[in-house]
Amino acid sequence: MSDYLHHVSGFFAHDDQAYDVQRKLMAVEIPAARIHVLNKTTPLPPHEATADSNGVLKDMLVDGAIGTAVGTGVGALAQIAFVTANVSLFVASPLVAPLVMLGWGAGLGGFLGAAVGAAKKPKPFSDLVKDAISNDQYVVIVETITPAETTMAQNIIREAVGDFTDEAKA
Known part of the structure; x- marks a missing residue:
């Protein structure tokens, strides 16, 4: 069994254009079960989980870890600045203050690191x-599921919408 799977897509302003493409695809014997016409009223097709489905989680953990390390460093520098300036966060317990400052810096850094990493x-x-x-x-x-089907689908969609970019090959 071949592992070839490709997704070809087209974006249309009107429903008659989209359904015309669907009819042409079915005419070249691509099964209707593999042709999805999506709009506001249709549910999204089911998507099977793949091995890389945890990619977002992994990215968030890496960005958070980097942010935590940077935040800990900034917290340590801030605490050193407070100590040299003879300023104490907690007068009653000066031994706890550096740990609180490091934890605060790490927490804030982790949050900001994950947020900045996700935005980029x-x-x-x-x-x-x-x-x-x-x-x-x-x-x-x-x-x-075959290169021939991919070429047929690309040609039909190109005919309907104009030129296209194949993101898998770009």
């Missing part, structure tokens, strides 16, 4: 699809 990540294709659907567009997504 490129947006996935699913966000593009959600944006199109929320703006009353129609999205056709075709699951192809």
